Amino acid sequence: MFTVNEILTMKEPGDLFSDSKRIKEEYHKLTKYWHPDFNFNSKESQDVMAKVNELYFKGLDLIKNGSWKADGFIRLSGKDNKVYELKYNISHDFELGTMYIGNTVVLYLLDENNKDLYENAVKIIDNFTYADLGMKEEVSKYLPKIIGKFETKDNKLGIVIQKTSDLFLLNDVLDYFDGNIPEKHAAWILSSLYNLVCYLDYAKLSHNSISLKNYFVSPKCHSGALLGGWWYAVPQGEKMLGVTEETYSIMPPKVKNTKAGDISTDLESIRLIGRELLGDKNGTNLNSKIFIPIPMINWVRGVSSSKAVEDYENWMKCLYDSFGERKFTIMNLNDTQLYEKVKKF
Incomplete structure (x- = not known):
């Protein structure tokens, strides 16, 4: 039998019911145990029964469509x-x-x-x-x-x-670090993004949704993969199908006017990611973080050149000015550590 707190924090029918075949039998047992009529109409029994009903009817809907969660x-x-x-x-x-x-x-x-x-x-x-x-x-x-x-x-x-097993969603990694990734790790993540955007420019594509929620990173290899967000991608110069509110907020004025795919949108998205990784989405308070090199602060707060290769080359110079010769900085993070923490959020 589950505790009150365990039941109240459940999200899916399969968390409470053992399987789709026994859901009705187990529901009747739970009803006999938790129904307010059998528990002096206590607030606790009302809350538990409401959750049991929620999961039960959600389960029935899933079963109707041959699904289970x-x-x-x-x-x-x-x-x-x-x-x-x-x-x-x-x-x-x-x-x-x-x-x-x-x-x-x-x-x-x-x-x-x-x-x-x-x-x-x-x-x-x-x-x-x-x-x-x-x-x-x-x-x-x-x-x-x-x-x-x-x-x-x-x-x-x-x-x-x-995907490979070493890739983690960047937004989950940021949550693991409590919204503020160490600057040297933020640096290699941005480097991997600039490499990828150079390919997009070669292929004449505009992704239009490079973000924490679409990019996956490998702490082990210091690399990344853009697995999500391709719903909005279009060939450069072609009419966009749509963008998220976040992407629209950083789109250059010319792109908002033309509504056409442009690599500058992706380049601006990388700068936004840089600010988010450093713990300040707007960039207004980065100067107060004395451990972040000034060249890096100026970069993520700056405006892109609208040319992928040019931005990449300038970013490489910014990296050197910020940290000197490149060195591999280990990010000690595995899947067990990551999901044990972020699933609690």
Whole structure:
């Protein structure tokens, strides 16, 4: 039997009920134990019974569509009559649906009214271009690879992206560091982003949603992968399909006027990420953080050149002015440490 606090903090039917086949039997047992009529109408029994009912009816809705959810587990039934199951470490809602982050995959589950953005992401990802096999071998490690697509019986759109086990969502990493990543780690993260944006400029793409919630980083390798947000990507010069409020807030005026894909949006997004990693999204109070080198502060508070290679080269100079010769700084962080902490938020 679960405690009161355990029940009240549950989020999914599978956290309370052992499986979809026994949910009604277990619900009746819980009702007999917790119903207010049998507990002198206490506030505690009312709260628990409300949570039990919430999870029960949520469970019935899932069962109706051949699905099931528990903490760290999701089962979905596709319109192709296949069953899709995933054990995941953490899930996050985002503006188009929900992402589930496993060890070697990320599942993005979108609402059906976002089908145009879903199809756009698939088209962009399936058509990355490279100068040669050498570039493909190197750059593709930092780009998404689709290993599955499906539509659920309750009209959700699923897209499964491959990832390596050492990659963690940057927003989770920032939460782990309580909203303030050490400046030397922020530096290599920004370097990995500038490398990637140079590729986007080569490929004549504008991602339009580079953010903490779409970028994954590897503390082990000091690298990153832009796995999410491709819903909004377009060829440079073509009309945007939409952007998030965050992206719109940093878009250069010319892009707001033309509403066309432009690499300057991605370059400005990197500077925003830099400010966020250093603990000051607006950048107004960075000067008070005496441990951050002045050149780095000036960089993240500055304006991009609108040219990816130029920004990359200037960033390399900023790095040297900030820290001198480059040295590998170990970030001691593994999946157990990360998820034990951030799942409590």
